[in-house]
Amino acid sequence: MADLERLPPGADLTPLQREALFADLVVPCLPELRAYARRLAGDAHMADDCVQDACIRALAAFAHFDTARPFRPWIFRILRNEWLQRLRRERRMTSMPSEILNDMLVDHRLPENTVDGATLLALIADLPAGMSDAIRLVLVLGLSYEEAAALCDCAPGTMKSRVNRARAVLVDRLEGRDPKAGRRAA
DSSP states (O other), X not given: OOOGGGSOTTOOXXXXXXXXXXXXXXXXXXXXXXXXXXXHHSOHXXXXXXXXXXXXXHHHHGGGOOTTSOHHHHHHHHHHHHHXXXXXXXXXXXXXXXXXXXXXXXXXXOHHHHHHHHHHHHHHHHSOHHHHHHHIIIIISOOOXXXXXXXXXXXXXXXXXXXXXXXXXXXXXXXXXXXXXXXEOO
8 A cells, every 4th residue: 555656636544544554655764764864863862763753743744745745755854854853952952060950959948938938928918909919910920010000900100109009018017117107016
């Protein structure tokens, strides 16, 4: 069934027939695909991975393959594109010494910092609704003043004012001052 010429143009094949046709077409190409991939990669293991990934991609796209066209150039083009994709991915990856990686993965926070975070969250929850929403939207979720204002149905200037007032109240409360009186709470 490897002869594509025997297939009528636009032949409607079942998925099983398509897979069998794909296998009949790709098996004779495998040695040449591997040789080409080894020339590209310079590494036998990387080349075999590229061939395998290219075959998986080709099988997934085989339902759209035009049987009136030659198979070999199509599968070789898929292999080449797979190799180029790998090069692009590798270029984005950076190697990092294990000491730096360990420092990034280890949590150096102290339990006291967790308590401070819980205290801050409780203080935010105690704010008036407008200020609490403003702080959460702008500082916690990272929305712009314009986006937060659109969500709260107010002007961007109003949102800036709410965030500024909420910050001031939070700073006062964290420092133990009464925000209304401007003096230290007893």
